Amino acid sequence: MPRPLVVIIDISALQHNLAEARRRLPAATTWAVVKANAYGHGLERGMRAFGAADGLALIEPEAAVALRELGWQKPILLLEGCFDLSDFRLAAQHKFEVTIHCPQQIGWLEKTRFDVPVNVHLKMNSGMNRLGFMPQDFSAAYRRLRANAQVGSIALMTHFANADAADNPGLPLAEQVRRFELGSAGLDAPWNISNSAATLMHADMRSHQVRPGIMLYGGTPGAHKTSPAGAFGLRSAMTLQSELIGIQQIHPGDAVGYGSRFIADAPMTIGVVACGYADGYPRHAPTGTPVLVDGVRTRLVGNISMDMMTVDLTAIPTAHHGSCVTLWGDGLPIDEVAEAAGTIGYELMCAIAPRVRVTER
Numbered sequence: 001m002p003r004p005l006v007v008i009i010d011i012s013a014l015q016h017n018l019a020e021a022r023r024r025l026p027a028a029t030t031w032a033v034v035k036a037n038a039y040g041h042g043l044e045r046g047m048r049a050f051g052a053a054d055g056l057a058l059i060e061p062e063a064a065v066a067l068r069e070l071g072w073q074k075p076i077l078l079l080e081g082c083f084d085l086s087d088f089r090l091a092a093q094h095k096f097e098v099t100i101h102c103p104q105q106i107g108w109l110e111k112t113r114f115d116v117p118v119n120v121h122l123k124m125n126s127g128m129n130r131l132g133f134m135p136q137d138f139s140a141a142y143r144r145l146r147a148n149a150q151v152g153s154i155a156l157m158t159h160f161a162n163a164d165a166a167d168n169p170g171l172p173l174a175e176q177v178r179r180f181e182l183g184s185a186g187l188d189a190p191w192n193i194s195n196s197a198a199t200l201m202h203a204d205m206r207s208h209q210v211r212p213g214i215m216l217y218g219g220t221p222g223a224h225k226t227s228p229a230g231a232f233g234l235r236s237a238m239t240l241q242s243e244l245i246g247i248q249q250i251h252p253g254d255a256v257g258y259g260s261r262f263i264a265d266a267p268m269t270i271g272v273v274a275c276g277y278a279d280g281y282p283r284h285a286p287t288g289t290p291v292l293v294d295g296v297r298t299r300l301v302g303n304i305s306m307d308m309m310t311v312d313l314t315a316i317p318t319a320h321h322g323s324c325v326t327l328w329g330d331g332l333p334i335d336e337v338a339e340a341a342g343t344i345g346y347e348l349m350c351a352i353a354p355r356v357r358v359t360e361r
């Protein structure tokens with residue numbers, strides 16, 4: 001039999017979470033973000049689940065082509081746009097909408113022949129200092145695109161660093177909005193500015209197009225304690241589940257696992273779970289990270305191995321060889337596990353390794 005470790009994707013949860021995004025901004029065009037293999041949930045599965053979205057948005061041109069080959073006929077938006085001239089030929093051929101964030105991309109666009117005008121999303125660097133035109137260069141870039149007969153619609157785009165913690169002193173959300181408004185003053189075009197955090201926490205923002213990602217998968221963009229997914233009405237779409245494949249009774253002073261990082265100070269029952277860092281579980285998750293055994297909450301103890309991890313069964317006398325272990329998902333929000341492990345739910349979802357079986361329900 002295959003290893004008992006499995007990822008279970010709940011299609012109805014994906015559909016429900018998309019409906020939650022749409023409910024918050026009913027008038028907005030909704031781009032369901034499916035980059036990184038739909039945040040680890042599977043591109044084709046994401047496509048199927050998000051059929052009610054106005055379009056799909058992603059980073060990887062080859063995955064965008066795959067979406068067309070899988071039959072997605074609605075719009076597709078490349079969030080980083082084209083990486084070279086040849087990508088523009090792909091965009092023309094497959095009718096992708098493209099982000100334009102730098103002068104090079106405008107140059108490539110001007111060298112490409114489109115049978116139908118290409119819709120573009122002109123991106124401003126409103127303070128995050130990754131991609132985009134500076135506010136003072138924005139309207140010139142807009143005019144250069146507008147002057148091109150091959151350009152169809154133009155949306156004005158930016159990306160927020162701190163929509164989940166709007167008062168971040170490094171770059172308050174209001175400051176990003178202010179720069180965006182300033183740089184796009186007088187430009188008559190829709191705004192494409194809201195990620196999940198802005199969709200969930202700032203639904204009053206003037207966003208004609210929204211780009212929710214993490215919320216569709218049942219994760220939250222910020223710290224789970226202040227903003228748990230459940231409180232937003234989101235359902236977790238990914239459950240990582242395995243079984244106990246061994247049980248050890250240990251005595252005070254006995255050590256567990258590599259590095260003997262955990263040493264028992266009382267008699268304990270230790271369960272061995274078929275899941276390790278080669279499956280995508282974070283190796284740096286410390287003793288105390290929560291897991292469920294047959295639905296009962298307990299904790300990880302000792303170092304994560306490549307293929308296994310060890311958990312405390314002392315308070316779960318009914319646990320047995322084959323007991324169900326939930327690493328995250330049903331009954332255990334991924335954000336809680338992420339926080340215990342010093343990371344974010346996004347990273348856990350995306351890190352699921354190819355060797356892990358995936359099923360649906």
Ligand SMILES: *Cc1c(COP(=O)(O)O)cnc(C)c1O
Nearest residue numbers: 033079159195196211212213214
């Ligand atoms: C990934 C991404 C999003 C989605 O962000 P979430 O925080 O997952 O909602 C939106 N816009 C851009 C440009 C992105 O790259």
